[in-house]
Amino acid sequence: MNKLMVFVVFGLGLIxxxxxxxxxxxxxxxxxxxxxxxxxxxxxxxxxxxxxxLEESTLSFEERKAIxxxxxxxxxxxxxxxTPEEIEAAAAYTIKQFPQK
Ligand code: HEC
Numbered sequence: 001m002n003k004l005m006v007f008v009v010f011g012l013g014l015i016x017x018x019x020x021x022x023x024x025x026x027x028x029x030x031x032x033x034x035x036x037x038x039x040x041x042x043x044x045x046x047x048x049x050x051x052x053x054l055e056e057s058t059l060s061f062e063e064r065k066a067i068x069x070x071x072x073x074x075x076x077x078x079x080x081x082x083t084p085e086e087i088e089a090a091a092a093y094t095i096k097q098f099p100q101k
Pocket of ligand 1: 039068076
């Protein structure tokens with residue numbers, strides 16, 4: 001019984017810790033669905049308008065944040081559309097959701 005409690009608390013702590021490092025993944029998911037799917041697709045591989053497959057991206061969290069904020073090529077600059085928090089969340093989401101194969 002006590003062991004179970006420890007497990008539950010530990011599990012929640014882990015989930016919280018992950019969400020807390022570099023962006024809120026739930027928020028990122030929402031932002032991605034609303035703003036990014038049109039070009040990148042829900043699996044990150046749509047490649048519309050020359051968008052790269054996100055699972056092939058080698059960019060770091062900071063670099064992704066910069067591209068999302070400032071745009072690049074055909075990609076929209078989201079700096080004036082999304083809040084910094086939403087941009088961080090979206091960047092974190094692309095790393096988590098589309099890891100390099
Ligand atoms: C209008 C279409 C479009 C939308 C909307 C869009 N992107 Fe992009 N995205 C692109 C294109 C095109 C590129 C490739 C830019 C280049 O390298 O010239 C790109 C590149 C990227 C990259 C860099 C990949 C790499 O390794 O070079 C990331 C990360 C990214 N997009 C994330 C996002 C996120 C997150 C959103 C939503 C907030 C988003 N994109 C919305 C078109 C789009």
